[in-house]
Amino acid sequence: MQQQHHSVERDEALKSLVYASTATRQFSDAELDELLRQARERNEQLDITGMLTFRDGKFVQFLEGTPEHIDELMRSIRADERHRDVSVLIEEPLAERQFTSWTMGYERMRDIQSAPPAGFRDTYADLDSHADSATTARAARELALWFKVRSGRR
Amino acid sequence: MSGGSTSQQGEITWARIEDDFFVGSRDGDFLGFIDREEPGAYVVCDQFSNRIGQFGELESAMEALREASSDAPSDALEETGAL
Numbered sequence: 001m002q003q004q005h006h007s008v009e010r011d012e013a014l015k016s017l018v019y020a021s022t023a024t025r026q027f028s029d030a031e032l033d034e035l036l037r038q039a040r041e042r043n044e045q046l047d048i049t050g051m052l053t054f055r056d057g058k059f060v061q062f063l064e065g066t067p068e069h070i071d072e073l074m075r076s077i078r079a080d081e082r083h084r085d086v087s088v089l090i091e092e093p094l095a096e097r098q099f100t101s102w103t104m105g106y107e108r109m110r111d112i113q114s115a116p117p118a119g120f121r122d123t124y125a126d127l128d129s130h131a132d133s134a135t136t137a138r139a140a141r142e143l144a145l146w147f148k149v150r151s152g153r154r
Numbered sequence: 155m156s157g158g159s160t161s162q163q164g165e166i167t168w169a170r171i172e173d174d175f176f177v178g179s180r181d182g183d184f185l186g187f188i189d190r191e192e193p194g195a196y197v198v199c200d201q202f203s204n205r206i207g208q209f210g211e212l213e214s215a216m217e218a219l220r221e222a223s224s225d226a227p228s229d230a231l232e233e234t235g236a237l
Binding site for chain 1: 167168169170171172173175176177179182184187189199203212
């Protein structure tokens with residue numbers, strides 16, 4: 001199930017982690033659906049919330065949960081043959097969950113058709129460039145905003 | 155691809171997430187976003203997703219968001235509504 005509601009946050013430390021990875025092969029829609037189904041089932045068991053984007057063969061995933069559960073999940077992801085080049089972009093304490101309604105929200109990103117307008121940064125490129133922490137944090141927040149706007153309009 | 159403006163003091167950083175979705179921020183705080191709902195229809199929303207208006211050109215939409223952010227109380231810009 002994609003949506004769930006954490007109406008009461010238990011009194012325990014939380015961690016936020018954002019990682020990027022590259023798919024080891026092309027994913028059909030059915031395979032992506034299966035990956036999401038597995039992720040939601042596992043995240044529900046671990047009380048992890050978050051969201052996933054996939055574009056041009058690259059994943060960016062936001063995870064929220066207890067440090068123990070996040071670390072357990074990351075070990076699993078690093079061992080998952082569907083991912084390679086797993087790179088943690090952001091890892092920090094979290095006061096309050098931002099994706100309370102999603103065990104693993106997903107919005108399909110359309111292929112980019114053109115270069116950004118003059119003067120615009122490319123959020124995905126910024127996430128992929130392993131730039132300084134401020135740039136990475138800003139790009140991650142932009143992606144999260146995009147997800148919330150898109151998911152709120154369905 | 156990512157060689158656009160960088161965030162200096164008071165300067166707006168503009169970013170493109172998809173071909174039709176743009177975000178403006180200043181010093182790490184979201185000002186809002188621009189969503190091109192169809193060709194020639196750029197909808198501008200503030201950082202709380204409140205609609206500011208619709209414009210026919212991206213440049214006009216950017217200016218509207220810039221003006222709206224300069225009118226907003228500074229403490230309101232600290233709450234992004236995103237991460």
